[in-house]
Amino acid sequence: MIQQLFHNPDIYQIEVDLPDNPLKYLNSYVVKGKMHNLVIDTGFNRPECQKALFDGLQELDVDLQCTDLFLTHLHADHTGLVGAFATAGCPIYMHGIDYTYLKDSADGTTWRFTEQNFMREGMPAADIEKQFSNQARKYSPQINFSVKTVSDGDMVRLADTDFHVIHTPGHTKGLCCLYLPKQEIFFTSDHILFDITPNIQIWSNMRDALEQYLQSLDKVYQLPVQLALPGHRKGNISIAGRIDEIKEHHRNRLQEILDIVKTQPHMTAFEIAPHLTWSMRGKKWNEFPPTQKWFAMGETLAHIEYLVHHGRLAKEERNGVFLYALA
Ligand SMILES: [Zn+2]
Ligand SMILES: [Zn+2]
Numbered sequence: 434m435i436q437q438l439f440h441n442p443d444i445y446q447i448e449v450d451l452p453d454n455p456l457k458y459l460n461s462y463v464v465k466g467k468m469h470n471l472v473i474d475t476g477f478n479r480p481e482c483q484k485a486l487f488d489g490l491q492e493l494d495v496d497l498q499c500t501d502l503f504l505t506h507l508h509a510d511h512t513g514l515v516g517a518f519a520t521a522g523c524p525i526y527m528h529g530i531d532y533t534y535l536k537d538s539a540d541g542t543t544w545r546f547t548e549q550n551f552m553r554e555g556m557p558a559a560d561i562e563k564q565f566s567n568q569a570r571k572y573s574p575q576i577n578f579s580v581k582t583v584s585d586g587d588m589v590r591l592a593d594t595d596f597h598v599i600h601t602p603g604h605t606k607g608l609c610c611l612y613l614p615k616q617e618i619f620f621t622s623d624h625i626l627f628d629i630t631p632n633i634q635i636w637s638n639m640r641d642a643l644e645q646y647l648q649s650l651d652k653v654y655q656l657p658v659q660l661a662l663p664g665h666r667k668g669n670i671s672i673a674g675r676i677d678e679i680k681e682h683h684r685n686r687l688q689e690i691l692d693i694v695k696t697q698p699h700m701t702a703f704e705i706a707p708h709l710t711w712s713m714r715g716k717k718w719n720e721f722p723p724t725q726k727w728f729a730m731g732e733t734l735a736h737i738e739y740l741v742h743h744g745r746l747a748k749e750e751r752n753g754v755f756l757y758a759l760a
Pocket of ligand 1: 506508604
């Protein structure tokens with residue numbers, strides 16, 4: 434489905450279906466300038482996404498010969514189809530940190546770090562193996578490509594329009610949002626979503642992703658926004674109220690962990706996770722699909738890392754696994 438969201442500059446949204454994925458669809462945004470076009474994010478590297486995106490681009494009469502691609506972050510639902518743009522010779526923009534992660538995940542390095550970590554946090558090997566086929570791995574871009582790296586505060590001219598780059602580490606370490614100051618339009622990617630909460634994980638060279646995420650929410654809290662365009666689901670006209678809700682969600686989750694650990698000390702993260710409140714359409718922990726268990730485990734660990742980092746939880750190693758108690 435294609436929808437025009439703004440005139441001058443002309444901004445369109447292509448809904449790229451993500452089959453069998455709770456995110457439902459990826460919002461690929463197209464900005465059409467007089468001479469140049471911009472595409473923001475692509476969808477997974479799978480035929481269904483490819484058809485949706487390129488049918489949309491054809492309908493909008495987008496010529497790849499004068500099109501730039503901006504990748505907000507490394508996740509495969511945003512970068513999967515970068516190959517088609519690289520092959521066509523489109524300049525590709527991305528933050529250098531996420532570009533490095535993406536290259537390292539091609540040979541499994543990024544994934545191995547998480548697998549080893551999850552094992553030491555009590556997740557059984559069988560549960561880890563079950564998610565080898567998860568969509569983020571299966572549908573990632575299978576191609577080497579080079580990028581023009583962007584950093585916080587950069588002003589980049591794309592689609593004949595000046596965009597501000599705002600680096601908002603948290604959901605990933607290199608996630609960048611784009612902002613149009615004159616029109617007050619904010620492309621929030623997966624930094625701010627409006628009817629689901631962005632997933633926060635642990636990363637190999639990122640200390641306390643949750644703390645960085647909360648700081649990145651504060652960083653954009655005061656930004657004047659007339660139109661917020663997220664990476665998934667529906668957009669909104671403002672962001673401050675949503676930021677308050679997301680921060681409250683994390684505060685509640687941190688408190689939940691402290692309450693659980695208080696009544697049952699010396700549990701692993703994998704034992705703590707089932708006791709948290711998850712909105713999985715009424716499913717119990719044992720019924721979670723392997724990929725959802727994987728993300729829930731990462732989310733739990735990100736909160737535990739925050740509590741350890743802030744001196745609220747004590748971490749102790751016993752027989753090669755970590756156990757947690759109140760500090
Ligand atoms: Zn993401
Ligand atoms: Zn996403």
